[in-house]
Amino acid sequence: MSSPPSTLVADPVPSRPANAPAGLSPATRGWLLGALGVALFALTIPMTRLASGSLAAPQLPAEFVAIGRAALAGLLAAGWLLAVRAAWPTPAQWRGLVLTASGVVFGFPLFLGWAVQRVEAAHAAVVSGLLPMATAALAALLLRQRASTAFWACAALGMGLVLGFALWKGGAHLQAADGLLLAAVLWGGFGYVMGARLSTPGGPARPAMAPEQVISWVLVASLPVTLPLAAWVAPADVAHVRPAAWGGFVYVAVVSMWLGFFAWYRGLALGGMLRVSQVQLVQPFLSMALAVPLLGEAVDAATVAFALAVMATVALARRLPMRPAAR
Template identity: 85%
Template sequence: MAPAAAAAAAPAGLSPATRGWLLGALGVALFALTIPMTRLASGSLAAPQLSAEFVAIGRAALAGLLAVVWLRAVRAAWPTPAQWRGLMLTASGVVFGFPMFMGWAVQRVDAAHASVVNGLLPMATAVIGAVLLRQRASAAFWGCAALGMGLVLGFALWKGGARLQLADTLLLMAVLLGGFGYVMGARMSTSGPGRPAMAPEQVISWVLVGCLPVTLPLALWTAPADWAAIRPAAWGGFVYVSLISMWLGFFAWYRGLALGGMLRVSQVQLVQPFLSMWLAVPVLGETLDAVTVAFSLAVMATVALARRLPVKVAVAPEAAR
């Protein structure tokens, strides 16, 4: 089922928090293939395929062209000036920052390594969301989140031989910018002074359309000179990150964040690095070991526990600036 259809089909009898958590989980499942598919599309420094710049910018351009068609089909209202400001802030993270830094990183390390460091994303999203959206969580919630983050960071250090590499720095930049883009995009789904709420599905679509004057010419400029030299599998990876990672996955993700609350739903992302590693096995032929499986099960346990802990909104989302 397409993410948009799944979002619309979420059982109405469930509480908003539960529906948000389920939609967030769907978004995470779709995003879990982002790193393996990015690696598949770009290859490695030793065996390059599509350039990291083309994968990062080209995926936004392709998704933006499709978003134009979709927005016209649903007769979406043109964003207000206040909404455009929020949309462009969202774009700085999800269109430019995260894809570019992630693309550079996965050419230097395997998908499993990148997936683990990317596990810091839920904490980045939660902290930024707590500040910008004024949400409060219990000390137990933060303790559970810190435990999950500690597991992820410890695993990253174990995989990297007790040190962080250049690729880790790039990945950390991707995490910070990605978390900012997630928060700003979810914020657009609530109203504020001079800023009416926007449907979550339209948020990412308008973000992509607004970036087309930049992404389209840059995509043409960074496109490969010899398209025939690129493996079909690399093009397949590019199509996935364009349609799912850059566009349709956000239909479920932003709606989940808006319904279930930034702090609670963001913790579902702790599962994402381990899903990415598992998926890298059939996609890239990478291997997993018993320690990796053990860490993944422990992180999943922290997600299940965090979902049951209280989160309060200090200021109503409609009033949050």
């Protein structure tokens, strides 16, 4: 996509040139990369819970897990950017990097960390199922992207299934911690949209960035804040911290905060934000399934049924057409 922002086409899916070799289309590659990103992100909630523990049995402070993971990932990203000799971002790109960081580095991890100390990982995973709708809605609002009515109906159906599951599991009411989870969802969706936007060209002032460089520069730009904050909130006594908690911390730092975005941002850029974001509807159920061996939480037949229904909405949404935005 080479149009300037004023003529941005809604959620475009690049086409393969006529003389290009046969293979997977950009849309399919985008969807598969998005699915890989979701699989990697699915461990974020269980691993965050493993790292921070609960209010009754705390491990690492939630603030340290949220900020420390970004600091560690930022140091790794800085080394990688030097190794590949990445180009320095333009002023317009720096603004986008700061906006992205506000969501994926600070907002989402902090609110999620506070929430998972108050509710089980399975509950947090289900409420986080609203993230695809938040991403699609924010993309439509901030980037003037449009989808067909059928697409929005399909997305709303998936959201309804997730909310219905949360209410059923929560005894027909939402818990107080759900407010923290909803804040995490909004910040996460905002960070996804801003980061994916940097992966598409926006004219001479904002050329496209390689998706893996987007998250790396986001983390490096955050280091002046995350490094001192991580040192400040680091636990003074780590004798009580289990090795498993440190393992959870390393995962959310290296994979959830950095490597997972390599696949996710490239998938959003290739397949389109509105379409690929809906793949994340299956993430809550993957998180719950992975929480079984990690945290000992059970998954019943009803959960499997909800998962299959949500997956069906994802498959349908992927096939629905996108409409260009009004120029």
